[in-house]
Amino acid sequence: MQESSHSNIVAALIPRSNLQLARLCVITVVFALLIFGALRYDNFLSSYNILSFLRYNSMFMLIALGMALVIMTGGIDLSVGGTAAMTSVVAALLSPYGWPAGLLGGMAAGLVVGIVNGLVVTRLRIQPFIATLAAMLATYGMALLLSGNQSVSASYDTAFVSIGQDDFLGFPIPAWIAIACYVVGWIALERHPVGRRILAVGDGEATAKLMGLKVGRTLLGVYATSGLLAGLAGVILAAQFGAGQPTEGVGWELFAISSVVVGGTLLSGGVGSIGATLAGAILLAMVFNILNFENGLGVISLSAYWQSVIRGAFLLVVVILQAKLMNGRSTR
Amino acid sequence: MLLSMTGINKSFGDVRVLDDASLQVEPGETMALIGQNGAGKSTLIKILTGAYSHDTGRIEFQGREVRFGSTAESQAGGIATIYQEINLAPNRTVAENIFLGREPRRFGLVDRARMQADARTVLRRFKLDIDVNRPLQDFEAATRQMVAIARGVTQNARLLILDEPTSSLDEREVAVLFETIRTLKADGVAAIFISHRLDELFAICDRVTIMRDGRTVAVSPMKDISKVDLVRTMLGKELAAFTAKKRAHGDGEGAALVDVENLGAGVRVRDVSLNIGKGEIAGLAGLLGAGRTETARLIYAADRKERGAVKVDGRETNYSAPADAIADGMGFVSEDRKIEGIVPEMSVRENMTLAILPKLQKAGIVDKAAQRAIVEKYIAALGIKCSSPEQPIRELSGGNQQKVLLARWLCMNPRLLIVDEPTRGIDVGAKAEILKLLRSLADEGLSVLMISSELEELIAAADHVTVLSDGLSVRRLASEDITEANLLSAMAHQEVPA
Numbered sequence: 001m002q003e004s005s006h007s008n009i010v011a012a013l014i015p016r017s018n019l020q021l022a023r024l025c026v027i028t029v030v031f032a033l034l035i036f037g038a039l040r041y042d043n044f045l046s047s048y049n050i051l052s053f054l055r056y057n058s059m060f061m062l063i064a065l066g067m068a069l070v071i072m073t074g075g076i077d078l079s080v081g082g083t084a085a086m087t088s089v090v091a092a093l094l095s096p097y098g099w100p101a102g103l104l105g106g107m108a109a110g111l112v113v114g115i116v117n118g119l120v121v122t123r124l125r126i127q128p129f130i131a132t133l134a135a136m137l138a139t140y141g142m143a144l145l146l147s148g149n150q151s152v153s154a155s156y157d158t159a160f161v162s163i164g165q166d167d168f169l170g171f172p173i174p175a176w177i178a179i180a181c182y183v184v185g186w187i188a189l190e191r192h193p194v195g196r197r198i199l200a201v202g203d204g205e206a207t208a209k210l211m212g213l214k215v216g217r218t219l220l221g222v223y224a225t226s227g228l229l230a231g232l233a234g235v236i237l238a239a240q241f242g243a244g245q246p247t248e249g250v251g252w253e254l255f256a257i258s259s260v261v262v263g264g265t266l267l268s269g270g271v272g273s274i275g276a277t278l279a280g281a282i283l284l285a286m287v288f289n290i291l292n293f294e295n296g297l298g299v300i301s302l303s304a305y306w307q308s309v310i311r312g313a314f315l316l317v318v319v320i321l322q323a324k325l326m327n328g329r330s331t332r
Numbered sequence: 333m334l335l336s337m338t339g340i341n342k343s344f345g346d347v348r349v350l351d352d353a354s355l356q357v358e359p360g361e362t363m364a365l366i367g368q369n370g371a372g373k374s375t376l377i378k379i380l381t382g383a384y385s386h387d388t389g390r391i392e393f394q395g396r397e398v399r400f401g402s403t404a405e406s407q408a409g410g411i412a413t414i415y416q417e418i419n420l421a422p423n424r425t426v427a428e429n430i431f432l433g434r435e436p437r438r439f440g441l442v443d444r445a446r447m448q449a450d451a452r453t454v455l456r457r458f459k460l461d462i463d464v465n466r467p468l469q470d471f472e473a474a475t476r477q478m479v480a481i482a483r484g485v486t487q488n489a490r491l492l493i494l495d496e497p498t499s500s501l502d503e504r505e506v507a508v509l510f511e512t513i514r515t516l517k518a519d520g521v522a523a524i525f526i527s528h529r530l531d532e533l534f535a536i537c538d539r540v541t542i543m544r545d546g547r548t549v550a551v552s553p554m555k556d557i558s559k560v561d562l563v564r565t566m567l568g569k570e571l572a573a574f575t576a577k578k579r580a581h582g583d584g585e586g587a588a589l590v591d592v593e594n595l596g597a598g599v600r601v602r603d604v605s606l607n608i609g610k611g612e613i614a615g616l617a618g619l620l621g622a623g624r625t626e627t628a629r630l631i632y633a634a635d636r637k638e639r640g641a642v643k644v645d646g647r648e649t650n651y652s653a654p655a656d657a658i659a660d661g662m663g664f665v666s667e668d669r670k671i672e673g674i675v676p677e678m679s680v681r682e683n684m685t686l687a688i689l690p691k692l693q694k695a696g697i698v699d700k701a702a703q704r705a706i707v708e709k710y711i712a713a714l715g716i717k718c719s720s721p722e723q724p725i726r727e728l729s730g731g732n733q734q735k736v737l738l739a740r741w742l743c744m745n746p747r748l749l750i751v752d753e754p755t756r757g758i759d760v761g762a763k764a765e766i767l768k769l770l771r772s773l774a775d776e777g778l779s780v781l782m783i784s785s786e787l788e789e790l791i792a793a794a795d796h797v798t799v800l801s802d803g804l805s806v807r808r809l810a811s812e813d814i815t816e817a818n819l820l821s822a823m824a825h826q827e828v829p830a
Contacts, residue, residue, distance in 0.1 A: 191441040193433075196424065200432050203421035210419045211483075212404030213433045270423045 022264025023276040025321070030279050033286050041293040049289070051172055055164075055240065057285040058174035059084070059233040060255055061278060065178075065185050066114075066226030067256035068277040072189075073222050074202040074269025075121065075128035078253050080230040082139030083113045085249030087234030089143050092152040092244030095160035102160040103235050110231015111224060113139055118223030122216040132223075136253070143246035152244035164239030174236045181229065186274040198222060202269025258315045259284055287311055333392070334359040334522050335380075335491060340389035342375055349375050350386070351546040357491065360520045362513060364533040364554065366566055367543035368620060368785055373526060376543070377493055381406040381413050394490065412484025413493040420480055422469035427451035429468050430483045454482045458512050474505030481512055485521075492516065492523040498532055499621060502599060510536050528621035529802060530559050530824060544568045559824035560817075563619070567787060567820075589644065589779045590748055592631060596639035600626040602803035603640070608748065613770060613780040615794030615814070617787075619823050622800040624783045625667060628750045631781070632664045633657045644748075658687075663741030667752035667783070669730070673737050676726035680718050681707045683725045684739045710739035714769060731762025738769070749773070752783045767793045787819050801825040 037044035063080045070077045091106030113135055120131040146152075154160055166173055189195035197218045201208045208215050233252075238244045263280030265272035291307045294300065302310075335357040342350040350372045357363045367373045378384040380391065382400030391398050393409060400406035403413070420429045427448045428435075436446045451464040458478050468476055477497055484492055494513075498506045513523055513536060525537055533540060534554055542550040542565050550565050590608040595601060601623045608614040618624050629635045631642050633651035642649050644660060651657045654664070666672035674683055685692065685703050692699050692706075707721045714735045718728055725733055734754060741749055751770070755763040770780050771793060784790050790797050796810040799822035807822040809815075 187441065191444075193435045193437070193442055196428055196432055196435060196442065200421040200424060200428075203423050204419075207419040207421060210403050210413070210415070211421075211432055212402070212407045214404075270421065 023273055023279070025318075026262055026264065026276055026279045026283055030283050030286065033283070033290060037286070037290050037293065041290075041297070044290075044293060051167075051175075053285065053289055054175040054178075055172035057281065058172070058178035059236050059240075060252070060259070060285060061178045061281045062181060062229045062233045062236070063226075063252055063256040064259040064277050064281040065181055065274065066222075066229035067253070068260045068263070068265055068272055068274060069185070069189070069198060069222045070128070070226050071257070071260050071265050071267060072198050072202045072269055072272040073219055074205070075219065075222070076132065076257070076267075077114075077117065077223060077226045077230075078129065078132040079113060079117060079135035079139055080226060080233075080256055081249035081252035081254075082136040082143065083110050083227055083230035083249075084234035084237060084252055085246055086113070086139040086143040086146070087231040088238040088248065089147045089152050089234075089244035089246050091160075091235040091238040092154040093146065095158055095238070096155040098158050099160040099163060102154070102158070102238070103163060106235035106238070107228055107231040110234060111228045113230070114224040114227015115220070117227060118220035121223060122219050128223075140246075140249075143244075143249075147244055147246040149246065151241075151246065152238075154238050154242050154244065156242065161239050161242050164236050164241070174240065177232065177236065181232070182274060182278055189272075189274050194218070194221070199270055199272065202271070204270070255284065256281075258311075262315065262318050284311060284314075287314060333357075334361075334394060336390075336392040337376070337380065338390050340376060340379060340391075341387045342379060342384065343387060349546050350379075352548075353389075353543065353546060354548045355380075355524075355541055356551070357522050357524060359490070360517055360522055361539065362517060362523045362525055362537045364537035364540040365524050365526045365543070366528070366533065366540060366562070368566060370545075371543040371566075372546040373543055374495070375546075377413070377495065377524070377526070381411060381493065407484075407487055407489075410488060410490040411493065412481070412487055412489035412491070413495065414477060414480045414484065414497055415495050420468055420476065420483070423467050425465050426455075426462060426468055426471070426479055427464040429479055430454065430464075430486055432483075434487075450486070451482075454486055455479075457485075458482065458515060472505065474501050474508050477501070477509060478512060481516075485516065490521060492521055493526075494523055495526045496528070496621075497525075498527060498529060506532065528619050530562060530619075533562075534559070542566050560820050563820050563824045564816075567785070588646075590631070590781075591643040591646070592627075592640070593643070594640035595627060595630055595637055595642065596803075597626070597630055597635060597637050600803055601630060604798075604800060604803070604805045605640075606798040606805055606808070608779045608781055609795070610779055611774050611777045612795045613774050613782055613793055615790040615797035616781060616783045616800065617785075617790055617797050617819055617823060618800035620785070621802075622823070623803040624800055625752055626803075627800065628664065628752060628781065628783060631657075632662055632750060634664070658744070658746075661745070661747035663744065663746040663749045665734070665737050665741060665749065665751045665754060667756060669733055669737065669757070674725050674733055677724055679722045680711070680716070680725055680728070680736055681721040684710060684736050684743065687740050688743055706743050710743060714739055715765070729758075729762065731758040731766060734758060734762075734766060735769070738766075742773070746778065748779045748781065750781045750783075753785060754782060755784075755786070755789060763789070787816050790814060790819065791816065799823055 043049055063084065067077055067080060087106040087109045090109045091102040094105035095102035117132050117135050120126050121128050163173055168176055189198065197213055200213055201215050201218050205215055237248060259281035260277050261267065262283055263273060263276035265277060287310065288307060291302055291310065295302060333356060337355040340350050340353045353372055353376050355376060365373055375384065379386045382402045382405050398409060400409060421432065424432065430451050431447050436443045436450065448464050455462065460475065460478055462471065462475065468479060481492065497509060501509065525533065527533055537554050539551065539553050540557065540562065541548055544566060587610050588607050589610045592604060592606045595604045604627050606614065616624050616627065630637045632654055633656060634654050649660065681703065684707050689698060692703050711721065716732050716735045718732060725736060755766050758766065767789065774780055782794060791814050794814060796808060797814050798805050799807045799809065799819065801823060806825055809818050
């Protein structure tokens with residue numbers, strides 16, 4: 001046993017799969033950016049920057065987590081942005097009844113969307129792309145309907161806004177939530193049988209069925225989880241900005257997909273990592289953060305539009321790199 | 333008796349695929365199950381494993397009547413199936429694949445140490461010492477198959493179904509697999525072995541069940557049946573009244589159009605040589621898996637050849653894609669009309685002219701008049717029965733659909749037409765008509781390479797027949813030598829007793 005755990009450690013250091021290679025890549029780049037930022041900008045590693053970075057980006061980390069699980073099964077969830085927009089409104093509307101009402105109400109609304117997605121995909125056998133595209137349109141519509149097309153103030157009489165704005169043990173509450181979700185997600189994927197099932201379904205649905213695995217239930221589970229996490233992100237959104245934001249969330253699904261892909265999870269499913277997804281989300285967010293600092297230096301000035309272009313280019317490079325590495329492996 | 337399936341009937345819509353089929357297996361026995369394409373083997377197996385349900389009939393397994401509702405149920409009941417394309421998760425590790433769905437747990441989580449140890453233990457029984465933490469896809473086919481078997485064994489399988497397990501294995505790997513089957517046999521595990529490689533059946537099986545047209549037509553101990561009898565029973569006889577006349581010449585008289593020399597690619601086509609003369613119908617015979625379609629695809633450049641040469645008019649061809657072969661005057665009518673042939677919702681006219689549309693263009697627009705003239709010509713020439721050229725092709729009978737596909741190629745004026753199972757799924761009368769049509773086309777100078785599983789068809793229509801066995805061209809029969817006995821013995825790859 002000792003001998004094998006020793007060889008496991010050695011083996012873990014040598015990337016022998018695409019996933020490990022991608023994971024190594026993304027973590028290296030994150031550290032490189034960290035060092036770059038620390039050397040170039042005075043306040044980059046200040047606790048203020050780090051904490052506000054985490055507070056704001058925890059929402060994106062949450063939806064990226066849900067998206068990662070869906071993509072590992074070979075599916076996709078385009079509805080997470082719309083769901084977050086809708087649940088931010090729901091949470092804001094419920095916030096006068098106490099923070100638990102806002103929190104649970106928002107999460108429940110997200111869960112419902114996720115379950116509907118899962119049922120449409122598994123029972124009606126609609127392509128995930130189409131099913132969740134429909135859900136995306138519907139949830140944006142619902143967000144606008146519920147809010148009357150304007151942001152809905154959250155109640156400051158209850159503790160609701162604390163969920164987004166306060167700290168716990170000197171750490172932002174949204175970051176705590178994201179960390180907790182990632183820990184649970186990691187255990188589920190890497191240590192619990194359900195994780196093996198998720199990846200096996202992504203490896204081949206028909207095969208998984210022939211192996212006697214419960215494919216339908218697995219798929220329903222990941223879409224429900226993705227909806228729930230998007231709901232939670234919506235709650236944090238409303239709490240952080242003190243208002244439900246029906247027009248926020250546009251493009252969030254793309255951010256989430258980008259994070260997952262950068263983290264080495266294949267869009268075809270069957271391969272993926274929770275930790276690398278988190279690293280992917282941090283990486284993309286950090287590109288933004290650095291560009292903001294760069295603007296602050298006053299040497300160059302990049303508009304938000306340019307930032308988006310740069311991020312897109314970054315994503316493309318990573319995906320091309322992945323494809324190259326894959327080809328290299330399959331022809332060996 | 334471990335397994336007894338009796339009186340199994342199954343229909344899909346109007347089509348009866350199993351008609352009073354039966355299958356019995358004793359404990360520890362290795363039973364061969366053979367039959368041509370469409371004989372009903374896989375349907376019978378799917379009914380046994382719960383993938384399909386039977387209409388009527390009785391299945392007893394380990395003394396109890398069973399009716400499995402899903403593959404998961406039959407697995408739990410003690411039946412493990414190893415498919416041709418190994419149905420495991422390639423990206424998961426060996427250990428995970430063996431235990432997917434029933435991982436050993438500790439505190440609700442996967443007990444990985446125990447899972448890995450258990451995996452090593454079970455693989456050691458098959459003398460397989462591999463790193464169980466590596467993804468399955470890192471291993472060769474035989475190892476992956478062994479992992480699939482190990483998965484079955486850990487589910488306490490009493491019956492192993494091996495569906496063409498050797499089709500992608502080389503000789504050494506087959507030997508390893510057989511060793512595994514023998515190990516299990518010693519433990520009393522029975523196996524149903526589906527394969528078209530007769531030598532393998534004789535090497536490993538105790539008895540054979542032969543199916544034809546949805547029926548179980550014979551059960552025999554392996555040692556009491558000869559290869560030729562096995563093949564004859566499997567193929568049966570098609571009683572069709574073909575009136576097609578053979579050309580007087582049969583061998584070597586016509587100038588050669590195509591010469592295939594020592595063609596090979598992968599394990600399916602090992603070494604095939606054949607020739608097709610101008611205006612000849614050359615037959616290509618062999619059992620399923622002998623490499624007939626694969627050979628044709630190499631000639632047509634649908635797959636890439638690795639060895640040997642294809643010469644047309646004495647010049648070596650170097651096609652890189654079917655488009656080159658088409659440009660050089662070849663046509664290919666696939667055996668699978670539904671998937672590779674017709675576009676069901678399109679009309680007869682559209683289907684027929686799909687391939688020549690570029691030639692029918694005038695200033696970028698399809699010349700409707702020219703198109704209609706061609707379509708009407710072939711409808712008349714081939715006797716295609718349709719209400720009008722605008723009728724959707726899916727409404728036509730199989731024979732008429734086939735004629736439309738032939739017309740699609742004929743209007744490109746090919747020199748060589750490759751037809752793969754041209755009469756499959758066509759009723760007897762229409763079969764004779766298709767063959768007659770091919771003959772008259774040959775008389776007009778077209779060369780035809782006809783792949784067929786039906787001996788009568790080859791005997792009636794071909795000028796000469798090349799017989800393939802296990803990727804090798806083993807015999808060439810010409811004119812009056814094309815007889816049932818000669819074909820059978822060549823397909824079984826056995827010398828005719830003197």
